[in-house]
Amino acid sequence: MNRRTLMATAALGLGLAFGGGGAHAAGMDKVKACFVYVGPVGDGGWTYQHEQGRVALAAAFGDKVDATTYQENVPEGADAERVLTQMALSGCNIIFTTSFGYMDATNAVAGKFPNVMFEHATGYKRDHSNVSSYNGRFYEGRAVQGTIAGRMTKTNKIGYIASFPIPEVIMGINSYYHHAKLVNPAVELSVVWAFTWFDPAKEADAAKAMIEQGVDVIAAHTDSTAPLAEAAKTPGVIGFGQASDMSTYAPSPRVSSIIDNWAPYYIKRVGQLLDGTYAQADAWEGIAGGEVEIGAITDAVPAEVKAEAEAMRDAIGAGTYHPFTGPINKQDGSVWLAEGQTAPDGDLLGMGFYIEGITGDIPK
Amino acid sequence: MDLGGINPAVLVASLMVASVPIMLAAIGELVVEKAGVLNLGVEGMMIMGAICGFITAVTTGSPLLGFIGGALGAAVLSLVFAVLTQVLLANQVATGLALTLFGLGLSSLMGQGYVGIKPPLTGQVNFGPLADIPVLGKVLFQHDPMVYLAIGIVAAVWAVLRFTRIGLILRAVGENHDAAHALGYKVTRIRILAILFGGAMAGLGGAYLSLIRVPQWTDGITAGAGWIALAIVVFASWRPWRVLIGAYLFGGISVLQLNLQVANVPIPPEYLSMSPYLITILVLVIMSSGKGRGALNAPAALGQNFHASR
Numbered sequence: 001m002n003r004r005t006l007m008a009t010a011a012l013g014l015g016l017a018f019g020g021g022g023a024h025a026a027g028m029d030k031v032k033a034c035f036v037y038v039g040p041v042g043d044g045g046w047t048y049q050h051e052q053g054r055v056a057l058a059a060a061f062g063d064k065v066d067a068t069t070y071q072e073n074v075p076e077g078a079d080a081e082r083v084l085t086q087m088a089l090s091g092c093n094i095i096f097t098t099s100f101g102y103m104d105a106t107n108a109v110a111g112k113f114p115n116v117m118f119e120h121a122t123g124y125k126r127d128h129s130n131v132s133s134y135n136g137r138f139y140e141g142r143a144v145q146g147t148i149a150g151r152m153t154k155t156n157k158i159g160y161i162a163s164f165p166i167p168e169v170i171m172g173i174n175s176y177y178h179h180a181k182l183v184n185p186a187v188e189l190s191v192v193w194a195f196t197w198f199d200p201a202k203e204a205d206a207a208k209a210m211i212e213q214g215v216d217v218i219a220a221h222t223d224s225t226a227p228l229a230e231a232a233k234t235p236g237v238i239g240f241g242q243a244s245d246m247s248t249y250a251p252s253p254r255v256s257s258i259i260d261n262w263a264p265y266y267i268k269r270v271g272q273l274l275d276g277t278y279a280q281a282d283a284w285e286g287i288a289g290g291e292v293e294i295g296a297i298t299d300a301v302p303a304e305v306k307a308e309a310e311a312m313r314d315a316i317g318a319g320t321y322h323p324f325t326g327p328i329n330k331q332d333g334s335v336w337l338a339e340g341q342t343a344p345d346g347d348l349l350g351m352g353f354y355i356e357g358i359t360g361d362i363p364k
Numbered sequence: 365m366d367l368g369g370i371n372p373a374v375l376v377a378s379l380m381v382a383s384v385p386i387m388l389a390a391i392g393e394l395v396v397e398k399a400g401v402l403n404l405g406v407e408g409m410m411i412m413g414a415i416c417g418f419i420t421a422v423t424t425g426s427p428l429l430g431f432i433g434g435a436l437g438a439a440v441l442s443l444v445f446a447v448l449t450q451v452l453l454a455n456q457v458a459t460g461l462a463l464t465l466f467g468l469g470l471s472s473l474m475g476q477g478y479v480g481i482k483p484p485l486t487g488q489v490n491f492g493p494l495a496d497i498p499v500l501g502k503v504l505f506q507h508d509p510m511v512y513l514a515i516g517i518v519a520a521v522w523a524v525l526r527f528t529r530i531g532l533i534l535r536a537v538g539e540n541h542d543a544a545h546a547l548g549y550k551v552t553r554i555r556i557l558a559i560l561f562g563g564a565m566a567g568l569g570g571a572y573l574s575l576i577r578v579p580q581w582t583d584g585i586t587a588g589a590g591w592i593a594l595a596i597v598v599f600a601s602w603r604p605w606r607v608l609i610g611a612y613l614f615g616g617i618s619v620l621q622l623n624l625q626v627a628n629v630p631i632p633p634e635y636l637s638m639s640p641y642l643i644t645i646l647v648l649v650i651m652s653s654g655k656g657r658g659a660l661n662a663p664a665a666l667g668q669n670f671h672a673s674r
Binding site for chain 2: 039040042043044159190191192193195196198199200201202204205206208209210212213215224225226229230246248359360361363
């Protein structure tokens with residue numbers, strides 16, 4: 001079964017997931033929280049933000065929480081299972097596994113340690129009652145970026161460096177393009193598939209290829225700051241920080257960013273474990289929950305565009321606007337969302353199509 | 365010719381830049397292998413060059429010193445390989461692989477405090493009016509100095525291997541170390557020097573990544589470029605000018621596939637991504653089936669350890 005059908009199944013199973021949970025234990029005096037990272041904490045993006053969450057967790061509870069245990073660069077696969085087993089044996093009460101590829105390992109180990117809570121980021125499998133999953137609604141941030149991109153582009157060409165053709169990324173592309181198009185009907189989108197989460201040289205080359213062909217606003221869905229470093233070489237080209245604020249490149253080319261802020265979730269979950277209200281969950285929070293933050297919009301953006309982008313951010317945060325509100329057609333022209341209809345979560349989690357106006361095909 | 369918005373002159377110009385790191389690392393490895401040593405640690409040496417070059421450039425503010433620092437750092441790492449394989453006679457394949465793992469880890473440790481810093485910028489070489497020639501100016505005369513230096517090094521390696529006594533001795537050591545030893549050449553010493561040269565070149569390539577091409581430091585910045593360099597040496601059948609062609613081909617295809625995607629040309633990117641490796645296999649098959657000179661042209665003593673007592 002390929003990843004897409006897996007995701008689609010997951011989307012169907014979403015509603016069922018909350019059933020079996022039930023509260024665990026009746027509160028604890030001291031919690032040991034452990035973290036598994038896919039990359040180095042110094043990657044400046046994805047893993048760095050999880051590490052910031054861990055640090056915030058340790059600071060929030062003081063002596064009541066021991067959050068000193070983490071392991072970097074854990075490969076997705078058999079090694080992850082070994083690391084998780086080791087952590088469970090060493091007295092961790094709750095273990096956060098922070099990459100999609102740990103999903104099976106997390107569930108396998110969770111079955112053997114029913115008294116240890118497992119929290120898996122960006123996955124959908126919750127085979128045991130002690131496995132929860134959590135993710136961020138990053139497409140909400142893409143809506144803000146798309147608005148800025150549509151207003152700021154002078155060539156009417158905007159770009160998106162994509163990693164892998166999974167719903168998470170396709171959602172981001174669609175949201176980015178949709179909102180650029182809303183404010184600038186002439187806008188064209190170029191998508192480059194890098195087929196990697198992290199390869200600075202390739203990411204820089206992708207940005208360079210876009211710039212050479214006239215693209216002047218670049219969004220990236222890969223983990224390094226290389227696209228911004230490349231954009232910095234050409235005056236007039238702007239981009240966005242991804243996963244982390246990347247403020248070293250402000251005020252330009254980095255004009256804003258999507259920040260994955262995991263700290264509130266980590267603090268909430270460990271707090272629940274301490275006071276005994278912890279239950280299995282499938283969390284998917286966005287701007288409203290504070291998990292997705294929009295990094296400061298710099299002065300390289302005109303005041304009225306900045307105000308418009310911030311208004312959108314606030315509307316999404318307040319729940320008055322959904323980034324996927326109809327009318328939106330699929331790429332082939334068929335109707336996806338009718339006038340005023342908003343996208344159900346199931347459609348988003350299994351998303352495998354471009355919306356109307358995007359050229360090119362999603363790689364298989 | 366205009367391929368849906370792709371300007372060929374710009375494409376060639378950017379492939380020349382994209383191929384510099386792998387070209388430098390490959391030409392260094394070619395010299396090492398010509399001396400009969402198989403060093404699979406190119407990736408590790410490149411990334412050591414990337415971080416050492418970055419640290420030097422950031423601390424001194426000079427890109428030139430950065431490149432020198434990168435070359436030195438990687439050469440020091442290659443010295444570890446030299447001692448293990450040439451003095452202690454460890455297995456070259458295993459040691460090379462270990463060197464890659466060690467280099468990746470050590471560079472990550474050294475780079476802890478250097479994430480998110482911008483290095484000093486390296487300017488273009490100023491060719492004056494030459495740079496303004498249409499098409500040709502963009503392709504040939506608007507690059508940073510390393511692009512020209514890399515081509516110069518390839519030319520120098522070719523000339524030294526082909527026309528000089530040093531080149532002859534180096535090749536003799538790589539083809540038959542016992543015979544070279546019998547003639548009185550210091551096999552171990554020559555090989556250690558070749559390994560150091562290979563390390564320095566890989567270091568230059570790595571420093572190019574962190575100082576010019578990306579330019580910043582992040583863990584794992586080389587992302588497999590060292591392995592591509594190793595493939596290029598085989599692809600080039602141990603001939604310097606073919607290393608240049610191989611590097612342009614490998615670098616060119618990676619640039620081309622990104623450009624085609626931007627231009628929305630409907631060729632699946634996967635095919636282009638794998639094409640350099642397909643071509644390498646194809647070249648290997650054709651060369652090894654040929655009746656021509658020495659078939660593959662691999663140095664005869666490649667990967668064999670030498671001890672004077674044998």
